[in-house]
Amino acid sequence: MDAKSDRADRLRGEAGNPALHPVMTDTAPPTAAEADDGGTEQNASGTPDDEDDVLIDTTVSTGGDGGSTVRSDTVIESRNLEVHYGDEQALKPTTMEIPERRVTAIIGPSGCGKSTFLRCINRMNDLIDGCTVDGELRFRGKNVYDEDVDPVALRRTIGMVFQKPNPFPKSIKDNVAYGLEVQDMDVDVDAAVEKALKRAALWDEVKDQLDSSGLDLSGGQQQRLCIARAIAPDPEVILMDEPASALDPVATSKVEDLIEELSEDYTVVVVTHNMQQAARISDKTAVFLTGGELVEFDDTQTIFENPNDDRVEDYITGKFG
Ligand SMILES: Nc1ncnc2c1ncn2[C@@H]1O[C@H](COP(=O)(O)OP(=O)(O)OP(=O)(O)O)[C@@H](O)[C@H]1O
Numbered sequence: 001m002d003a004k005s006d007r008a009d010r011l012r013g014e015a016g017n018p019a020l021h022p023v024m025t026d027t028a029p030p031t032a033a034e035a036d037d038g039g040t041e042q043n044a045s046g047t048p049d050d051e052d053d054v055l056i057d058t059t060v061s062t063g064g065d066g067g068s069t070v071r072s073d074t075v076i077e078s079r080n081l082e083v084h085y086g087d088e089q090a091l092k093p094t095t096m097e098i099p100e101r102r103v104t105a106i107i108g109p110s111g112c113g114k115s116t117f118l119r120c121i122n123r124m125n126d127l128i129d130g131c132t133v134d135g136e137l138r139f140r141g142k143n144v145y146d147e148d149v150d151p152v153a154l155r156r157t158i159g160m161v162f163q164k165p166n167p168f169p170k171s172i173k174d175n176v177a178y179g180l181e182v183q184d185m186d187v188d189v190d191a192a193v194e195k196a197l198k199r200a201a202l203w204d205e206v207k208d209q210l211d212s213s214g215l216d217l218s219g220g221q222q223q224r225l226c227i228a229r230a231i232a233p234d235p236e237v238i239l240m241d242e243p244a245s246a247l248d249p250v251a252t253s254k255v256e257d258l259i260e261e262l263s264e265d266y267t268v269v270v271v272t273h274n275m276q277q278a279a280r281i282s283d284k285t286a287v288f289l290t291g292g293e294l295v296e297f298d299d300t301q302t303i304f305e306n307p308n309d310d311r312v313e314d315y316i317t318g319k320f321g
């Protein structure tokens with residue numbers, strides 16, 4: 001509880017500081033623009049230009065709003081959320097509730113809007129020219145598309161990890177510390193780096209080489225480094241877009257274990273093409289199908305063992321997609 005209020009206070013204190021913009025716990029480094037989606041030029045826009053911008057109103061969840069018992073477990077909620085790129089609809093009206101401190105998987109064939117939906121959650125789509133978002137995406141009850149929400153602060157609270165590991169060309173320590181330092185957080189950097197690396201299950205492998213370049217690590221280690229960088233500023237939600245698809249089976253297994261562990265402390269939303277992976281690591285699964293339609297969202301076990309929709313069954317059993 002206290003930690004949450006502290007975090008809210010800290011975030012409020014940082015509101016509207018344009019210098020913070022390039023950081024974003026989304027870990028979006030220069031190379032993130034190369035991520036498969038293209039066009040996500042992390043530093044291109046989103047700088048808060050209004051000093052009065054407020055952050056996500058965490059009081060919605062911490063202020064004892066007694067009426068929200070039904071949704072107390074829900075941290076992210078989309079309501080008729082729609083996305084267009086120019087005239088093309090990429091996401092049909094989507095309504096879904098994502099539970100807190102669980103792993104929610106998003107699966108579906110290529111081009112069905114998985115990344116598009118994920119990027120709505122921390123407003124990364126703002127950075128794509130021609131992208132329009134309609135409907136609502138609520139984080140702790142507050143529509144993140146409201147004018148008074150600072151997208152930069154939002155992205156610190158809702159961090160992101162991409163498909164391709166993208167460490168900065170800096171030391172391991174500096175990669176993890178980057179978010180903390182640029183945010184000017186008043187913390188013991190060494191301790192915070194150690195904590196994040198431990199949480200990312202990388203500490204034992206790198207503790208004696210913290211000054212070596214992050215780029216010298218293996219692909220799997222680099223991805224865990226990126227996860228450490230994302231969690232160092234202590235976000236509440238971690239979005240992952242196919243975080244293991246570029247990794248070998250051993251590294252994949254480590255990342256999968258890590259995702260499950262992280263869900264004890266964070267809400268994790270993970271896009272994956274790997275259905276076995278979704279079945280293994282997630283509590284909830286959303287199935288999108290071609291055309292940007294959310295066809296079914298339910299407990300993972302139900303989706304994989306007894307889906308409602310025939311199209312989901314066909315997709316899961318490999319009949320199409
Ligand atoms: N930056 C963009 N500009 C224009 N159209 C885009 C952009 N990004 C995605 N789209 C289109 O939106 C639709 C959904 O794309 P999205 O990347 O969300 O799919 P996806 O499910 O993540 O696919 P994949 O599994 O291949 O990553 C596709 O038709 C895609 O061509």
Ligand SMILES: [Mg+2]
Pocket residue numbers: 114115116241
């Ligand atoms: Mg994608």
